[in-house]
Amino acid sequence: MAINYYSALTQIVLVGFVCFLCPGMFNAVNGLGGAGQLDTKATNNANTALYSTFIVFGVAGGGIVNLFGVRWTIFVSGFTYALYSASYIFLNHHPRDPSFTIATGALLGAGAGVLWAAQGLIMTSYPRENERGRFIAIFWTIFNLGGVVGGILPFAINFHSTKDQLSDGVYIAFVVLECIGACLGLALAPPAKVKRLDGSPVVVAQGTSVRSEAIGILKLFLNPTMLALLPMCFTSNFFYSYQFNHINAALFNIRTRGFNNIFYWGSQMAGSLAISFVLDTPRLKRRMRGMVALAITFVCFNAIWGGSLALHNKYPEGIKAGSRMDFTDSKNAAGPIVLYIVCGLSDALFQSLAYWVIASLTNDNQDLARYVGFYKGIQSLGATVAWQLDIKASALRQLISNWVLFGCAVVPMAMVIWRIKEHLETDDSQVSDDVGTAGELPEKDTLKDQYIQA
Template sequence: MGLRYYNALTQVIIVGFVCFLCPGMFNALNGTGGGGQLDPTAGNNANTALYSTFVVFGVLGGAIVNLFGVRWTIFGSGFTYALYSGSYIYLNHTGKSSFTIAAGAILGVGAGILWAAQGMIMVSYPREEQKGRYIAWFWIIFNLGGVVGGILPFAINYNSDTGSLSDGVYIAFVVLECMGAFMGLALAPPAKVTRDDGSSVVLVKYTNVGKEAMEILKLFINPLMLGLLPMCFTSNFFYTYQFDDINGALFNVRTRGFNNIFYWGAQMVGAYALSFLLDNARFSRKKRGVIAFGIVFVAFNCIWGGSLALHNKYPSGLELTDRIDFKDSSRAAGPIILYVLCGLGDALYQSFAYWIIGALSNDNQLLARYIGFYKGMQSFGGAIAWQLGAKHVTVLNQLIANWVLFGISVPSMLYVVWRIQEHSEPIGVGKEDGSESEQYGEKEGAGQRA
């Protein structure tokens, strides 16, 4: 079937390109280590500020999207990414990090709202048997942004490896992120979107501020959300270690960009490969979840084992005065392969997490809140991790923390997987209060009253 504007897949692809241009560029910038600066302290402090506000607005993001809709919330949120990238130009010229840290805090607000809207679209628009595929389509497009963002510093700094990214790279990021913000306006009102079987993606009741506040509070006593909490907390914790202590500490600037091309490329491969399992009708949903859990478990233990081996090779803390260039194959091959495998593991982890959440319900409003909770608790872990980097906690201790946190998340992750039902509650049959739900009118937002 060809793509139509109001088709659910078309909308997932559009939001994928928004994230390609906004968080995709942010990921590329972050992946260079320290926001592309020789000294990562400013970038680490900015990320701490970012994830601190992200904690709050991640949790609140689902309610905000339910109240105001997806188009304008994504549009406004996109510009916070451009502000953050642009702040590094000021840092380049003044050496003062205050603006970058403030821009990080503002980005946390925008990112929390944007990701709640994105997650709601990605996991509630497809049919149950298509959720793994839609997650993969999104993840491929989104991480293509990281690939392109890796090409920029690699190409621009190829013959001028100064240690920090040039103004030209940051300006390119700002332009692309502004384009992503405007692309948010291209999204269709959810009330008009249909699945490929002709069903509406939106069949929920109207909401208001009081209801949203109450439903957000309920998340913190929901056994399934509490079961996912360790997984949420861990799911971005490892970025500080991977970006700063492997890519940022071991490699020169152009090689960091080179590495990110393959890091984010591996994310595309990982999400696509896992989708074949997550949507495989030959297995029950619970069995698919258990197998995917096993894959994630093995992959991350291999990654952390490889990281320990790398640490033992560079026991001084992975900080090299003679940084590795990609052309020095004898030194570069092993660390680059490990870094690329980190990207593959991240895609497996994130795709699996989104699939679990999508398997818990088909309700747009409920899934917006679930995704918001996931992103909020994820950012809580991220804020702590980036501050560990800013405080120069030893690389070995950061590695141990990552491995231990993953181990802690395993039992509760398996508990939630074991609770997955073969079919989520059909939309339109019953809601939390037991009443029958109603379809949207022509309003865009999930929370706008008629």
């Protein structure tokens, strides 16, 4: 069967591979704990800088993408990932000077905010209403394959190493892959030419401006639904610092950290695929699909935090460098490794559900870009707090904070899910594209009316 370049599915796969090579490689490095460094302080400060700028550019990212389009914003943003990975080569040789790594972290926060807004626009607006769970799963599977490959690299290269930090060669491999990912962004088709699986076009509104985008972004903070989702957004990346630094980095040697990441990100692929069957099943009404998915996520998260508490009680101070567990020590390592894998699966459940909830709020792709930007911005606020908390607070306090924050997010999420409509009044898959077969633009007033109806 011939591949249709302009199909929504092809574009989802393409943006999945962009994220496989850019954020996927970043996740692989970060997932090692301390980005593969023996001392995690430099990475904690770099991540604080990263998520501080991500807050601003995450919220503003939707407006930037609406103004400049998905291809060039992804292309430019992708190179900030490569620069960040390259900074660790410098840090390897100048361990007492983390300033370059922290500066590139701040720059990456700006790039990542825009890239994820563009990705979110594609993932939430290209599929039809009954395909969103499946499309999210396809993207999440390809994206997290990057973390799997990124876990294989340090595992293989450092297999015979006795050091507890990554070599220059591993970081160079990450830089090369991230540069390829940035260039792949230019291969994306203009949204106006994309067709859904049933042949209907993706509607792209025209005539946006800096002023209208600024107003649209500010209105998000007065939107009751988005305010209700604030706890969900805030906590959705909060747990990474604890899982990466206090489970993976604190207990395992460097090759086992890479080994663990293969399965951590691999379990994310399995989790996103599994929950997609719940989110797209025709057997349940839309709100019930969301509620069942939320219940599954609730059970899994309580299981991992309960298991983390038991693990913390066993190793309250972690394990000293040089004595950390190896994956061959099955008697001691098996339990913590399984817990870490389930952490990855639970993350995929939460993220997939969050995107599905956001995608269920509207079919207007400009609004979706802003909603995803809001989600990523507030998510980054939570991550900023978490990475600084990792420096200043004990591991136990971080664990409790994660558990409490997740509990606070569940109730408002349930309220929003319960109010999701079975079908939006007008699905923009039924509306003509802004570039029709005759190449004519629709009247702006007509397009505006269509969005008002939706």
